[in-house]
Amino acid sequence: MAEARALMPALLERADxxxxxxxxxxxxxxxxxxxxxxxxxxxxxxxAMEARLDEIIGWFGTQGVEVKGVAPLLVDFPAVLGGVPIRLCWLEGDRELAWYHRADVGFAGRRPLGRI
Known part of the structure; x- marks a missing residue:
C-alpha cells in the first residue's frame, strides 16, 4: 500500500x-x-490529443496500475491483504487513495481503506 500511496502525486498529475x-x-x-x-x-x-491520452494510459500500465475505465477514469493497484488479492481503487475525483475491493468482487465491493 505504501508504494501505491507514494505513486499518488504522479498519478494525480497525469489524471488531471x-x-x-x-x-x-x-x-x-x-x-x-x-x-x-x-x-x-x-x-x-x-x-495529437488522442496520442497524448494513449501515452497517459500507457504510463499507468508501466507503473503496474490497471486502468478499468476512462470516463470516469478508474484505476486499480493490485495488492494483497491477509493473503487475499485486493485492488486499491482510485476513481476520478478522488484526491487520495482511500478505497479497496477484493479482486474477485470488483467495484461493487468497494470499501473505505479505513476499515483495514
Whole structure:
C-alpha cells in the first residue's frame, strides 16, 4: 500500500491532465461533427490529443496500475491483504487513495481503506 500511496502525486498529475484533455477532445470532436470546424483545431489536433491520452494510459500500465475505465477514469493497484488479492481503487475525483475491493468482487465491493 505504501508504494501505491507514494505513486499518488504522479498519478494525480497525469489524471488531471487526462481528464482535461478528454474533455477538450470531446468538445473538438463534437464541433468537427456538427460544424466541420472548431476553434480548438481540426483533425491533426484531435489526433495529437488522442496520442497524448494513449501515452497517459500507457504510463499507468508501466507503473503496474490497471486502468478499468476512462470516463470516469478508474484505476486499480493490485495488492494483497491477509493473503487475499485486493485492488486499491482510485476513481476520478478522488484526491487520495482511500478505497479497496477484493479482486474477485470488483467495484461493487468497494470499501473505505479505513476499515483495514
Amino acid at each position: 491532465e487526462f481528464v482535461s484533455l478528454r474533455g477538450d477532445l470531446a468538445e473538438l470532436a463534437q464541433d468537427l461533427r456538427e460544424h466541420g470546424r472548431s476553434e480548438s483545431g481540426g483533425l491533426p489536433e484531435a489526433k
